[in-house]
Amino acid sequence: MGVSWTAWAADQLPQPSVPPAKGGAPVPDAAPAPPGGATPEPTPAPDAAGDAAAAEPPPPPPPPEATSATLPMEGGPKDRPLTKDFPQKGAMVLQSVRPPILETPFEVFDKGYVTPNDRFYVAWHSGAIPTTVDPSAFRLSVHGNVRRPVSLSLAEIRSLPKVEVTAIDQAPGNSRGMFQPRVPGVQWGNGGMGNAKWTGVRLKDILDKAGIMPGTVQVRFKGAEKSSNPGVPPYMKSLDLAHATNGEVIVAFAMNGAPLPVLNGFPLKLVVPGWYGCYWVQMLNDIELLSAPDTNYWMVSADVVPATARGDVQPGDTGYATRPVGRMVPRSFITNVKVGEQLAPGQPALVRGIAMGGDTGVARVEFSSDGGKSWTTARLDKDTGKYSFRRWQAQFTPKAGSVTLMSRCTNTNGVSQSRDANWNPAGIMRDGIEAVQITVGDDGPAAEQ
Amino acid sequence: MVRPLNSKAIGLLAAAAVALAVTASHAAEPKKDKEAVPLPDVGGATVAAPADPAAAKPVTPKKKRGAKARGPSLDRTVTVALPPGDDVYPDKPGAVVVDRNCLSCHSPEIVANQPSLTRAQWTAVIGKMRDAYKAPIADDDVQTILDYLVSLRGEARTKWR
Numbered sequence: 001m002g003v004s005w006t007a008w009a010a011d012q013l014p015q016p017s018v019p020p021a022k023g024g025a026p027v028p029d030a031a032p033a034p035p036g037g038a039t040p041e042p043t044p045a046p047d048a049a050g051d052a053a054a055a056e057p058p059p060p061p062p063p064p065e066a067t068s069a070t071l072p073m074e075g076g077p078k079d080r081p082l083t084k085d086f087p088q089k090g091a092m093v094l095q096s097v098r099p100p101i102l103e104t105p106f107e108v109f110d111k112g113y114v115t116p117n118d119r120f121y122v123a124w125h126s127g128a129i130p131t132t133v134d135p136s137a138f139r140l141s142v143h144g145n146v147r148r149p150v151s152l153s154l155a156e157i158r159s160l161p162k163v164e165v166t167a168i169d170q171a172p173g174n175s176r177g178m179f180q181p182r183v184p185g186v187q188w189g190n191g192g193m194g195n196a197k198w199t200g201v202r203l204k205d206i207l208d209k210a211g212i213m214p215g216t217v218q219v220r221f222k223g224a225e226k227s228s229n230p231g232v233p234p235y236m237k238s239l240d241l242a243h244a245t246n247g248e249v250i251v252a253f254a255m256n257g258a259p260l261p262v263l264n265g266f267p268l269k270l271v272v273p274g275w276y277g278c279y280w281v282q283m284l285n286d287i288e289l290l291s292a293p294d295t296n297y298w299m300v301s302a303d304v305v306p307a308t309a310r311g312d313v314q315p316g317d318t319g320y321a322t323r324p325v326g327r328m329v330p331r332s333f334i335t336n337v338k339v340g341e342q343l344a345p346g347q348p349a350l351v352r353g354i355a356m357g358g359d360t361g362v363a364r365v366e367f368s369s370d371g372g373k374s375w376t377t378a379r380l381d382k383d384t385g386k387y388s389f390r391r392w393q394a395q396f397t398p399k400a401g402s403v404t405l406m407s408r409c410t411n412t413n414g415v416s417q418s419r420d421a422n423w424n425p426a427g428i429m430r431d432g433i434e435a436v437q438i439t440v441g442d443d444g445p446a447a448e449q
Numbered sequence: 450m451v452r453p454l455n456s457k458a459i460g461l462l463a464a465a466a467v468a469l470a471v472t473a474s475h476a477a478e479p480k481k482d483k484e485a486v487p488l489p490d491v492g493g494a495t496v497a498a499p500a501d502p503a504a505a506k507p508v509t510p511k512k513k514r515g516a517k518a519r520g521p522s523l524d525r526t527v528t529v530a531l532p533p534g535d536d537v538y539p540d541k542p543g544a545v546v547v548d549r550n551c552l553s554c555h556s557p558e559i560v561a562n563q564p565s566l567t568r569a570q571w572t573a574v575i576g577k578m579r580d581a582y583k584a585p586i587a588d589d590d591v592q593t594i595l596d597y598l599v600s601l602r603g604e605a606r607t608k609w610r
Contacts, residue, residue: 075564077602087529096559097534127555134526154523181607182564184574228554229583253523262529297581315607 071189073177110335115194128226147211176427200252238294274359357411361386367394371404543597
């Protein structure tokens with residue numbers, strides 16, 4: 001099954017009922033922003049106010065805006081501020097101010113298979129990110145083992161054939177906070193990921209502009225992010241040449257139909273469908289073709305997992321071989337029921353969620369309302385591409401008591417999520433079944449909790 | 450459980466932080482060649498849609514010459530303001546030493562969000578910060594920093610094998 005590459009034309013096709021990405025939303029009749037002035041903040045959702053003029057009883061006042069998020073991690077700390085203080089971003093779960101590390105609030109994933117730009121997770125390695133980007137001066141340099149080094153303007157890049165892919169960008173450490181025993185690092189909940197429609201050009205076409213010389217084995221990517229201290233190598237990641245030129249890896253200049261937010265890599269970001277976000281180099285401005293495998297720190301020491309299929313070791317193990325994290329693994333989540341929520345017994349309940357196949361599509365999702373003793377097949381929503389989220393839903397009739405809900409994804413390669421999550425000391429590449437504990441009581445469905 | 454220091458400091462910075470200023474200075478007069486294909490403002494709804502993917506590249510620029518660009522654009526300089534973050538660690542013994550050694554690379558909340566860890570785990574973290582990330586931590590400060598970090602959430606009783 002090939003990737004379904006589509007040109008712009010695809011945007012004319014019927015779209016699923018996903019609201020347009022807010023990050024790209026036009027500011028209604030915004031006059032040109034005064035220099036240094038107005039903030040093209042995403043406008044409030046029209047539905048919030050739009051109905052007010054309608055008839056009948058005035059709508060109940062909107063619930064007070066949440067100011068913090070609770071992440072489902074055993075042992076805590078679970079609470080994080082919700083912040084709106086970052087440019088081009090709506091309410092985000094604050095993990096770190098400097099470097100900016102922001103998590104997508106999990107309820108966003110219940111709203112559609114695409115993650116809006118202004119809610120899309122953010123991760124950087126140092127605090128040293130350019131805060132002014134002039135697209136007309138921006139250049140992408142391609143050098144190293146090439147016939148002729150080139151320095152490409154955005155215009156030159158955008159003159160190459162456009163391609164689009166919907167793909168999940170997931171931090172390798174997404175869900176690190178669920179590792180048991182706990183490990184140090186960014187304590188992500190499950191929102192260190194997002195799914196977007198990426199528009200750009202094939203990396204292969206860019207490399208061809210420079211001419212790949214024989215003997216090239218890897219292609220290394222670097223962005224405008226500087227390292228935090230002298231002597232620290234700048235953030236760089238490499239892909240094998242065959243991967244880099246397979247036509248699936250793209251250099252994106254738009255997500256969800258709009259330029260990238262600065263914190264997601266404006267103006268260019270490498271998109272490596274099916275691979276962890278650490279390869280999706282942001283503010284990409286330098287590509288080097290290597291005639292020997294990359295041994296830079298970020299390849300051999302950062303984002304490495306035990307060299308086993310599941311990147312798995314036992315806590316305390318030592319002396320094992322490691323490899324760079326790479327392909328993603330199947331995962332699935334329940335998006336409309338939160339840990340600790342209450343449901344009414346005897347009433348059919350709809351459970352829905354998202355699934356990802358990892359490096360390939362979703363074959364099926366199963367749902368369990370008894371802690372994994374029995375499973376039913378969930379109904380899959382439409383397929384939006386093998387690297388995209390697949391939404392699913394299932395029904396069950398809760399019985400009173402404490403209930404553990406679970407979902408299990410199997411991808412089209414036959415790989416299923418395991419009951420016991422993998423573990424490694426870096427806290428990356430989590431693959432286990434996620435459980436949501438709820439209470440089914442007689443008090444009826446509780447309000448938002 | 451919330452570390453209030455974050456939200457407070459962030460709140461103060463709100464004004465500056467949201468001052469996302471997209472200057473309207475059109476970087477360059479759109480060239481005559483087709484590079485100036487404007488990005489759709491949203492959802493691609495207004496983009497001319499060639500049926501043939503091969504023809505997808507040189508879409509002729511939109512008819513409306515004087516149309517204002519809306520939203521973020523690839524044709525304008527973008528300037529954003531990032532909040533600087535807190536400048537002090539939670540006040541516990543050793544905080545001054547931690548401030549001196551750790552703030553240059555990261556603000557405190559990422560540390561405050563760490564769970565209870567073992568001394569061995571924290572020792573490894575400090576080692577990584579010194580060796581890989583070149584934190585200029587003097588030997589004499591290592592123990593102070595270690596004790597401080599362990600004091601934040603207590604020492605983990607891990608069931609390592």
